[in-house]
Amino acid sequence: MRRNFNQFQLVRFAELPWTPDPSAEPTDKNSLPQKIKDVLARVGVQGNALACGLSGKEIIVRYLDMPALPKDERKTAIRYQAQKYISFEMKELYCNFDAEVDRQSKRMKVLFLAVKKSVVHDYLALFSSIGYKIAALEPAALSLIRALFHAAPSKNVEPTLILDVHNDGAVNIVVSKNNMILLSRDCNISKFSEPPAPLDFTSLTGEVRLTLNYFSRNFEEEKISRIVLCAENTPELADWEERLRGEFGVPVQPGVPAGFVLDKEAWLSPAVLVAVGLAMRQLDDTESSKLNLTPEESEKSAGQTEAVSEEREKTALQKSLVTQAVCAVVFLLAAHFFLSFRVAALNREISSEVPLVEVRRQESELTAENSFLKSLINGRVYVTKKMSELARTVPTAIQLLSWRYTDSETESTAANVSSEFRWQVYTESVGNALLETNRFVAALKNNADFMAGFGLIRMNPNQDESGGANSVFKIDCLTAGGG
Numbered sequence: 001m002r003r004n005f006n007q008f009q010l011v012r013f014a015e016l017p018w019t020p021d022p023s024a025e026p027t028d029k030n031s032l033p034q035k036i037k038d039v040l041a042r043v044g045v046q047g048n049a050l051a052c053g054l055s056g057k058e059i060i061v062r063y064l065d066m067p068a069l070p071k072d073e074r075k076t077a078i079r080y081q082a083q084k085y086i087s088f089e090m091k092e093l094y095c096n097f098d099a100e101v102d103r104q105s106k107r108m109k110v111l112f113l114a115v116k117k118s119v120v121h122d123y124l125a126l127f128s129s130i131g132y133k134i135a136a137l138e139p140a141a142l143s144l145i146r147a148l149f150h151a152a153p154s155k156n157v158e159p160t161l162i163l164d165v166h167n168d169g170a171v172n173i174v175v176s177k178n179n180m181i182l183l184s185r186d187c188n189i190s191k192f193s194e195p196p197a198p199l200d201f202t203s204l205t206g207e208v209r210l211t212l213n214y215f216s217r218n219f220e221e222e223k224i225s226r227i228v229l230c231a232e233n234t235p236e237l238a239d240w241e242e243r244l245r246g247e248f249g250v251p252v253q254p255g256v257p258a259g260f261v262l263d264k265e266a267w268l269s270p271a272v273l274v275a276v277g278l279a280m281r282q283l284d285d286t287e288s289s290k291l292n293l294t295p296e297e298s299e300k301s302a303g304q305t306e307a308v309s310e311e312r313e314k315t316a317l318q319k320s321l322v323t324q325a326v327c328a329v330v331f332l333l334a335a336h337f338f339l340s341f342r343v344a345a346l347n348r349e350i351s352s353e354v355p356l357v358e359v360r361r362q363e364s365e366l367t368a369e370n371s372f373l374k375s376l377i378n379g380r381v382y383v384t385k386k387m388s389e390l391a392r393t394v395p396t397a398i399q400l401l402s403w404r405y406t407d408s409e410t411e412s413t414a415a416n417v418s419s420e421f422r423w424q425v426y427t428e429s430v431g432n433a434l435l436e437t438n439r440f441v442a443a444l445k446n447n448a449d450f451m452a453g454f455g456l457i458r459m460n461p462n463q464d465e466s467g468g469a470n471s472v473f474k475i476d477c478l479t480a481g482g483g
Contacts, residue, residue, distance in 0.1 A: 054138065
């Protein structure tokens, strides 16, 4: 596979029909290893690392619903939980899992995968005999899902039922959502008749109905949105899409991957679709791409897991006892300090008394501020009136920047309520700027309407803020009777 921007291109592929021959020697040119070696050489595969898909009969798939756990505790807990639903000993299996955590409900949905070690060793030995190594082993159902939906993930946000139908009657039924396997089961729809009918539609609908019933019981909040039929392009299957649609009342579409560019018109069989999904592993950055059942990527043996589980249970119990003891001590100390603080506060409230001089001083300052506010109201000193007089008086070279009332009272000084103006003078020199400012201040002092409510105007000592010709000045207009 090759990826160009958001499009995937199928560069080369080949299919190898093969019938097992138990009597064939591994070195025989018609043996499976030699046929695989020949077809890989024919299509120009480079390198010696392969990804391999396991059929549904070889893989164990379990879907678990568990409390959400920290990442470092999941492996042990999941293996322990999965053991309840598997008839094999964990030490006989290679395992891996994919977990999806729902933080709101504090639960996690787990896809647990396992394969017998003897099966994996057979695959490893087969490819090792012709100079190749297996870098990845995954369920063929997962490869099929990647081929169908990786380039168009929005098409798998609702549960989709996938029918992987083979010519010999073997069928893998998969329910997928968000590129994750929710359910997988294998069956056979061959009908023993004369002549033989390996693909029997009635048998298929019966298996699909069983799957839907099981799914609805175990996933009550989910509903199958559509069916995808992956099968050979043969005349006997030409009307199966329409018949499935009429049988189950949901949309049915062929297994055609989205986002693909094919060099020529071609029908991709289920086997090629699986191979395409395997080839896309290196382009897949989702969690499902990390599901690998090779010995290097699988989990610890069952014995190690059980030992670790017991040790972690002991450690967890010890931590719980220590935590409870620490919490009890912290609670007692907190109660002690809280009571001590309350007693000290009550003592201060009983013994403390504000001096009369301080009360009178604060009363005087509040009276001064109140008088100032009354003078503004009685004298009709409004912002609009002041601004009008200011605009009528200001010369062209001066631009007003801001105007605000200030209250600079402190603990040691009386109230000093004033009105502060800031403006910028645009002129060629600092001297001219100061001269323009003095003229402006003099004009304001002679404006009776502007001075209403003000006692005097004084220049702020830090009037020149810019240090250049275009200087910014401040003046304070103190209220009549202000401190």
